[in-house]
Amino acid sequence: MIIQTPIAQLIINWFHFYGRKELPWKKTNKIYKIWISEIMLQRTKVSTVIPFYNKFIKKFPSFKKLEKSNLNQILYYWSGLGYYSRAHNIYKSVKIIKKKHSGKLPNTIKDLIKLPGIGKTTAGAILSFSINSFVSILDSNIERVLKRFYYIKNINTNNNYKKYLWKVIEKITPIQQTNKFNQGIMDIGSLICTPINPKCIICPLKNFCISYKKKIIYIKKSNNYKKNIVLKKYFMIILQNKNYVFLEKRKKNKIWNQLFCFPSFLSIKNIKKWLIEKKIQIKKIKKLKKIIHKLSNFNMLIIPIIVLCKKKNIYNLNKLSNNYIWFNLLKNDKIAVPSPIKKILLNINKYIREK
Known part of the structure; x- marks a missing residue:
């Protein structure tokens, strides 16, 4: 009542x-x-x-x-x-x-x-x-x-x-x-x-x-208990040719639906297989600093790996398409990317401009 x-x-x-x-x-x-x-x-x-x-x-x-x-x-x-x-x-x-x-x-x-x-x-x-x-x-x-x-x-x-x-x-x-x-x-x-x-x-x-x-007090919760948050590891491949990097649009029903991201994999083995299938001519491979991105129900451990390639041979695209793009880091093309991808792009962009 x-x-x-x-x-x-x-x-x-x-x-x-x-x-x-x-x-x-x-x-x-x-x-x-x-x-x-x-x-x-x-x-x-x-x-x-x-x-x-x-x-x-x-x-x-x-x-x-x-x-x-x-x-x-x-x-x-x-x-x-x-x-x-x-x-x-x-x-x-x-x-x-x-x-x-x-x-x-x-x-x-x-x-x-x-x-x-x-x-x-x-x-x-x-x-x-x-x-x-x-x-x-x-x-x-x-x-x-x-x-x-x-x-x-x-x-x-x-x-x-x-x-x-x-x-x-x-x-x-x-x-x-x-x-x-x-x-x-x-x-x-x-x-x-x-x-x-x-x-x-x-x-x-x-x-x-x-x-x-009734003097019911809602005090600060103890810090002793911490909810176990699942940490999922993702390897992200950054195909780079000069000032271009390759991005693909995420599929429906996936995290970051319809946003552009780097190709991501759950294991090194899958990365090697993908690079061979796409016939990527590799000049150099380098790991970047790991990124932890927090989501509502789990955390992502992103391991970015730059693969310097000799040609933009994968899908051979120079502009925005429905599903793929060779993104020009020196231009301000307005494409939708999630925040951790945006951070990586800014870091690569800064490195290129300083060279």
């Missing part, structure tokens, strides 16, 4: 003074820009998103500009942000919006959740922050605030727990100033009611918070 409290007004009052109104996507109510920001913010920190959002919006300031782009361009401006399925979802959504909604983003929950990568919370956020619709949202920050404020324990299954939390947030979401309430409760969860070491002393909800009254 939810006890009636002035929680909504407390949150709105707090937002007026301390809410994150300075964020770039908070300075607009254009549904297109808010859509892009909400997709970028999925599973990603605000501070990480800001520079990528600014760069993306500068290139694609409107839906009309975005619909004229191709997948490679979208991935290029997404490169480094990670979770590339989100960029693919934006590209797919553009096609659907153009075909079914005459090039305008839909402004109803029913239509928005039909777009790839948009669930109930993302749809609610888009509508709340663009046209101030009376809709609730329930992200991880809000879940945490509700759980502590009402001292809600897990109910039977996670599915039932989620349904219950939806009922709670829908009951307390105000009809007036819904956008300020939604942003305010998210900000409180992100800035004050943090997973560990919450700043209860400055929380505007503390006088009514049951967890606070």
Whole structure:
């Protein structure tokens, strides 16, 4: 049972003074820009998103500009942000919006959740922050605030727990100033009611918070326990001929889907076999410094190996193709590459320019 409290007004009052109104996507109510920001913010920190959002919006300031782009361009401006399925979802959504909604983003929950990568919370956020619709949202920050404020324990299954939390947030979401309430409760969860070491002393909800009254403290977790993260080894072959390096587009359903990368292998044996099959005329082979790249569910140990070759004989390409490219390091060709590949390219580029 939810006890009636002035929680909504407390949150709105707090937002007026301390809410994150300075964020770039908070300075607009254009549904297109808010859509892009909400997709970028999925599973990603605000501070990480800001520079990528600014760069993306500068290139694609409107839906009309975005619909004229191709997948490679979208991935290029997404490169480094990670979770590339989100960029693919934006590209797919553009096609659907153009075909079914005459090039305008839909402004109803029913239509928005039909777009790839948009669930109930993302749809609610888009509508709340663009046209101030009376809709609730329930992200991880809000879940945490509700759980502590009402001292809600897990109910039977996670599915039932989620349904219950939806009922709670829908009951307390105000009809007036819904956008300020939604942003305010998210900000409180992100800035004050943090997973560990919450700043209860400055929380505007503390006088009514049951967890606070019960003196339940969420202290910093012990450093003694560390989750075992799987480390996967990848050998990456950098075929280089003068100022050109060979890149291939990653296949669908693989990590970094549709981004350009160096050919990668799980063993030296596979590398030798590949070099023989492609008839690579080798001048010199050199290993570069290893790179550890952290992903959400495992870490990559990348071992870059430069193979100086006599000719650009593999597929004999000098410009961008559908699946392969001999990339000119001295030019600024805009191709989509993941962040560790970008680092390697910059290092090789620097070495060539200094020669």
